[in-house]
Amino acid sequence: MEKKIVIPGDLLSENSKKAGYGTYVKNDKIYSLFCGIESLKEDKVGVIPLAGAYIPSVNDVVIGIVIVVTPSNWIMDIASPYDGLFHVSEYPRRIESQNMPEVMDVGDSIILRVKDVDSSMKVELALRDSNFYKLKTGLVVKVEPVKVPRVIGHGGSMISMLKKETNCSIFVGQNGRIWIDGRDEDMELLSKALRKIEAEAQRSGLTDRIYNFLKSERSKKKESRPAKYFKSKKKETKLPKESHSEEIYRKIDVLLDPKN
Amino acid sequence: MNDKPNKLITDDGLRLDGRRADEIRPMKIEIGVLSRADGSCYLEWGRNKILVGVFGPREAHPRRLQRADAAVIRYRYNMASFSVEDRARPGPSRRSIEISKVSREAFEPVIMAELYPKTAIDIFVEILQADAGTRTAAINASSIALADAGIPMKGLVTSCAFGKVDGQIVLDLNKEEDNYGEADFPVAMTQDGEITLLQMDGHLTPEEIKKGFELVKKGCKEILEIQQTVLRKKFETPVEEPEAEPEAKIVDTESEAAETEPSLEYAPEAAAVEETIEEAEELEAEPSEEVTETVPEAEELEEIVKEAEVEVVDGEAIEEAIEAETEEEAIEAETEEEAIEAEDESKGPWKVVKDPSESGSRGENDE
Numbered sequence: 246m247e248k249k250i251v252i253p254g255d256l257l258s259e260n261s262k263k264a265g266y267g268t269y270v271k272n273d274k275i276y277s278l279f280c281g282i283e284s285l286k287e288d289k290v291g292v293i294p295l296a297g298a299y300i301p302s303v304n305d306v307v308i309g310i311v312i313v314v315t316p317s318n319w320i321m322d323i324a325s326p327y328d329g330l331f332h333v334s335e336y337p338r339r340i341e342s343q344n345m346p347e348v349m350d351v352g353d354s355i356i357l358r359v360k361d362v363d364s365s366m367k368v369e370l371a372l373r374d375s376n377f378y379k380l381k382t383g384l385v386v387k388v389e390p391v392k393v394p395r396v397i398g399h400g401g402s403m404i405s406m407l408k409k410e411t412n413c414s415i416f417v418g419q420n421g422r423i424w425i426d427g428r429d430e431d432m433e434l435l436s437k438a439l440r441k442i443e444a445e446a447q448r449s450g451l452t453d454r455i456y457n458f459l460k461s462e463r464s465k466k467k468e469s470r471p472a473k474y475f476k477s478k479k480k481e482t483k484l485p486k487e488s489h490s491e492e493i494y495r496k497i498d499v500l501l502d503p504k505n
Numbered sequence: 506m507n508d509k510p511n512k513l514i515t516d517d518g519l520r521l522d523g524r525r526a527d528e529i530r531p532m533k534i535e536i537g538v539l540s541r542a543d544g545s546c547y548l549e550w551g552r553n554k555i556l557v558g559v560f561g562p563r564e565a566h567p568r569r570l571q572r573a574d575a576a577v578i579r580y581r582y583n584m585a586s587f588s589v590e591d592r593a594r595p596g597p598s599r600r601s602i603e604i605s606k607v608s609r610e611a612f613e614p615v616i617m618a619e620l621y622p623k624t625a626i627d628i629f630v631e632i633l634q635a636d637a638g639t640r641t642a643a644i645n646a647s648s649i650a651l652a653d654a655g656i657p658m659k660g661l662v663t664s665c666a667f668g669k670v671d672g673q674i675v676l677d678l679n680k681e682e683d684n685y686g687e688a689d690f691p692v693a694m695t696q697d698g699e700i701t702l703l704q705m706d707g708h709l710t711p712e713e714i715k716k717g718f719e720l721v722k723k724g725c726k727e728i729l730e731i732q733q734t735v736l737r738k739k740f741e742t743p744v745e746e747p748e749a750e751p752e753a754k755i756v757d758t759e760s761e762a763a764e765t766e767p768s769l770e771y772a773p774e775a776a777a778v779e780e781t782i783e784e785a786e787e788l789e790a791e792p793s794e795e796v797t798e799t800v801p802e803a804e805e806l807e808e809i810v811k812e813a814e815v816e817v818v819d820g821e822a823i824e825e826a827i828e829a830e831t832e833e834e835a836i837e838a839e840t841e842e843e844a845i846e847a848e849d850e851s852k853g854p855w856k857v858v859k860d861p862s863e864s865g866s867r868g869e870n871d872e
Contacts, residue, residue, distance in 0.1 A: 250737055250740050250741050252652060252659025252661070252733060253615075253652050253657070253658040253660055253661060253742070254658070254659060254661055254695075267657070269617070269659060276659065276660070278617060278657035278659065279652075279655060279657055280595060280652050280653070280655065280736060280740050281740075289517070294653060294655050295655065295740055296543070296544065296653060296655030297654070297655025297656070298543070298561070298562055298563070298655070300620075300621070313853065325561050326561070326562045326564050326621065326623075326624040327564075327624075329563075345532045351625060359859070364622075365622060365623065366621075366622050366623055391655065395813050427864075437542055447740070
């Protein structure tokens, strides 16, 4: 599959009816708006951007962090230029406003769905399904939102591989926040792998590369114990040597002393 | 102060820096140099050195600046106090405020601000070294940084100046030509040739302006090509995380070749970093040998010292001993550092690079 890189202002098509995402039409011709990869889908010419902020759209599932609790809303940071509003009425039970911080307080993370975005970019949030997914354990890792599709992989291939290889539970939000949970060293390894995915997002065969990466990291972990023993041994040999050289210094000092 | 050269253009049509009238200065561009910024660009154009960071779209503060229908674009042109011969007073000046305004307006027609209402797109331009034509260079760099930040644009903006020097119309003035020339005329345009910035300083006739415009169009076309190739190259080459390289090497050698080669292709700097890491890794694996090596050496030294003690004090022998001593010291310090390095994996390769010099200087002091 040949991926065509386009940059802003590149001519994509002469047929203005085919204009898709990330393009604009001028004089009946389609041009690119972004640095990205050209995508030809369903008679549309679009551009998949390779950088950029997360802009919420309806039915995205995101991970939000509470930044303000108002009497009727939780205001959420959703890793976007726009804050999200989660209204109390969206919560399954009725809560008095003074009890709101008990349910969720500033700093709490939760998985939410974007219910509505209006033209002035007021983002309304709702629960993903009827369940209230407050994240109590685990870790939230952030990747660039444009690289979220690579974390998921073709038909979820990457994410299922990651789950299997690291024994972690993973949830990927559209906004680039990724929640992972598992044993500490597994989570550490997984966040390393996620960094790697982010850095090498444009490579082909990424899933295999990450698989190899995880394998090598694992085997390295196993090797690390004898290596540590080795290091401590080395320290021991060095300590007497140090006193040794000091002795030599003293002797030389004595020899160099003009008074002698 | 008046060190005006007699002639800014020689009889055979060459300028002070050896260019012809219609040539631009050499340009060097690096993308993504700042990790905190959403998009960034470092540009060298002749002796101009410019760093641009782009942030956004992000929440606009203070909120009264927000626009309900579009993003606000903010452009800050700033000259470093060391960017010119006489120290420039830090902070905004009449000149920098003006340049910020006209440069912002040069970008407003191409940035799709209406896609991001209530946000701000910030462009910060720092002139590190100025050599005439900084506003045009800054616009060229900003254009790339904006594309790098993933901000939707109808196209790139390119900018170039023409001027009149020794009665002749020339492209892309340098410092001397700007200072002693008769006119300077910066222009910025979109890739379709629509003018988004136009300023003039000096005196020109309409014919001269027409002639200059032909030059500027040619210059901007050249610059656009440079910008486009640099951007394409950046996004085509897979982004490499230098730290990740050696890790993969340990286990599978097959992917090693595949990994190192493309990175060498796209950035010599990255290759250099990789090399240092490799070296560091190699050294890390070795120290045990070095330690065993240094121990007998130390014994030898002791013998030398003993001999020197027993025999009549011979200055030369001592000197030798000291030399050998300092050498050993250096090696020792190195291995010691490596031990620390090995213990603390989070420390980067620079530690290893830095340390031999340190131990070396310590040796000198001992002498």
